[in-house]
Amino acid sequence: MSAAPVALAGEPVIDATQARAHGLTTDEYASIERILGRTPTFTELGVFSVMWSEHCSYKSSRKHLRMLPMKGRNVVGGPGENAGAIDVGDGWVAVFKIESHNHPSYVEPYQGAATGVGGILRDIFTMGARPIASMDSLKFGSLEHPRTRYLVGGVVGGIGGYGNCVGVPTVAGEVMFDAGYDGNILVNAFALGLARREDLQSARARGTGNPVLYVGSATGRDGIHGASLLASAEFDAESESKRPTVQVGDPFTEKLLIEACLEAIKTGAIVAIQDMGAAGLTSSSSEMAGRGGLGIELELDRVPLREANLTPYEILLSESQERMLIVAERGREGELAAVFEKWDLHAVVIGRITDDGRWRARWKGQVVADVPAAAISDEAPVYDRPARAPAASNNDGVANGAVSAQANAPSPAAALRAIIASPNVASRRMVFRQYDSIVQGNTVAGPGSDAAVLRIKDSRRGLALKVDSNPRACMLDPYIGAVATVCEAARNVACAGARPAGITNCLNYGNPERPEIMWQLIRGIEGLRDAAIAFDVPVISGNVSLYNETAGRAIPPTPTIAVVGTFANVVLHLKQYFKSPGDAVLMVRTAAPSLAASEYAALFGAAGQKLAPIDLGRERKLIDGLVECAERRLIRSAHDVSEGGLAVALAESCFNPGGVLGVEVEIGGSSHGAEVLFGEGSSTVIVSAPVENIKVLHQVFAPLEVVAIGLVTRASRLKIGTAIDEDVAALRSLYEEALPGRLDRP
């Protein structure tokens, strides 16, 4: 047993006031004193403040996240690891997760976004999986807001700067502009890795006496209190001063770390491994020990430092990037060190696993922290915060300041031209062109597709990936909006021909201490749960980002959903483009469209916006039907009707990079109301198929509505009844030129 830790010279007095300055409540501070049976040291207070922050402990959401379906036939590995995994066939498992880096990216966009990518990649390769793909969901404020262009440039630059240099392709993503994010942008980064099933790693310490290795970059002062003070509090006028809490990324070191870790795993000498993410050395060491029901002892003097004179407090709380902690098999640490030395990375034994259940840190011969390891995470507070629907439910109000509908309604052709060039519909090419989307040689369909498609080498199999969100719908109804988001992501994966197999989610909301925000969060989780259960797809990982508000104004509720689907034979994947003149064009849908939460409504207004309930049985039928069509080669293209509605989806289907085509359709006789042309409320897919397959398509999708609406034409015009007759090439230039005209042209 060691002596109780003592205060170091120059440290402040520890009391409830100091605890509050660390973001801890009076009750939380009392719990810490109870757990320790004494006053914590300054170092211990820092440790608890980070580990019990919203960001690390999920204290407001944990209770509700339990309702999500996390099990499934294809799920591999137990809960509590860094990321979930699913079996994708032939001995391969896919590990994937999405995580927010919202506040750092608003304060310092380039490094915030870059380290968001770096952090999520480490979550993947710490599991023993090679990261093979990234995606990003980005929400910016309105293009008119003075900060938006700066933030877009920084965030896109940071994602590209890190992703391109680390050698993981960015294969898909989404970008949205909405005034609701003016003061709090969202940067949600997704990564997916592949591993052989037997190579999956654990983050559970085993074996008393096993050495603990620190590998990767040296520790500096960057990112201290990133998790607690930056990520777990709302923004105010002082937020700019928090820039030093943002970490600085080094993608080159991350690339070396990926190669070295995967090579080290092959030695079989690793017992447990975890990245030093939020709360750095503290979280990785205490969580690995805690999961194994063991203790851990750290010698902080041995930690490689970037500058002299870091205090124990700083060493333990630094969020310097590109670092991992490894529990090695005793006697084999030299084998591991050799691998890291080959890659010119630090590999230092800084401690060992003990059997006393204590998380203990020594510095200059003194114990500076001595805490029950499991308590740091297991005894973190769990709150059942009050939740209450707002008095006037939004779901009968009017979104986006829109007034009455038909007052100044444009002609269908004028509306189409306006919508296709609106920032939320137009081509994202100028953004994704800045990302390497092909490195590693697996990208079958990259950015700009309904879903990205990857092949798995040495196998016929493949994966489809899609990330989606629908804050406008969530604004009207946080439950239906969340259901719609899952449906859309799954449908996009199915449009590519893949069967949805796993979900990861990032739940972005405002301050959970406000009952109406808590209500939004719970309704969002319920929507995610119900859709996942209906589709029989497990939610294998996720992240919650709260306190997304500035000066008391919260962002729209934004559950970001990524769905990963699998192909038995990736050669059978589909794209959204029409291929052959003369093919029949069919519309398959689960319900009638509406203008609620649509781009049309945002631009021109629409009255009485109310979301219709979603019939998940019919949604599932649509997804199953699409997968069947791909597997039986019944259709030649499939495109989801999303932002902009049917008319935009038809135009996009004509933009075949191999040469534009045209389409001539009739919908519902002469009634070409805005709902039909631009409505988005329902789940609708446009497919093209040889005419002789029309009958069998009706059977495949029954009882859904399947309507043969027209034909693909060689003449490159988009003709919809008498309402629209436009040149496809002209629409395409509007679509391609809109964003470069509004943002800094790369």
Next chain:
Amino acid sequence: MRWGVVRFPGSLDDGDALYALRDVMGQDAALLWHKDESLGGAQCVVLPGGFSYGDYLRCGAIARFSPIMKSVARFAADGGLVIGICNGFQILCEAHLLPGALMRNRSLSFICDVVHVRVDNAHTPFTRAARAGEVLRLPIKHGEGCYVAPAEDLARMEERGQVVLRYVDAAGVESEAANPNGSMRSIAGVANDRFNVFGLMPHPEHAVEKLLGGEDGLKIFQSIAEGAR
């Protein structure tokens, strides 16, 4: 034919070059480690794409000093075949094994896209499987691919046929719009004056399978392999 693909710290497309050569083309190819000086008996050395040493200084400026580059320079001086792709091209320029330099793209941003390049010299060991004037569809992905050289060097290179590939449109015509990075004279790939060292910004190793969008890159590797027979 035996190929050696150099792996520098920060190389990214090394595995893709190896896959194209070994798995797609059935060639005898192996990785070479930057700290070694042995080329492992390779008849052609590939310097792959990526960000060697992070390229925090100038692209390729540090890699040229790595131990393996001493052997690569000797190998090239002895007439051995060396191909540098993207970062490999930058390293070859830094090592003065190729003329000119690669500067930041005209747009100042990274560009990932598919471009067309025209084979302007089909008599090199790297292009002999192509027809003169043939247009190849290849991916690019780089931030610093703008080729520059002094005017008198350019004139001499043109005269000798060292300008091997040029950015063009699908019809094979040069234009500002078809030049993705602002390279002088739309230059996409050059050879040294002995035609045994070749550098190009496009990635032939990423255009070797129909499933992934095209096979035009095979022409480059087939040219090299045929020469060895």
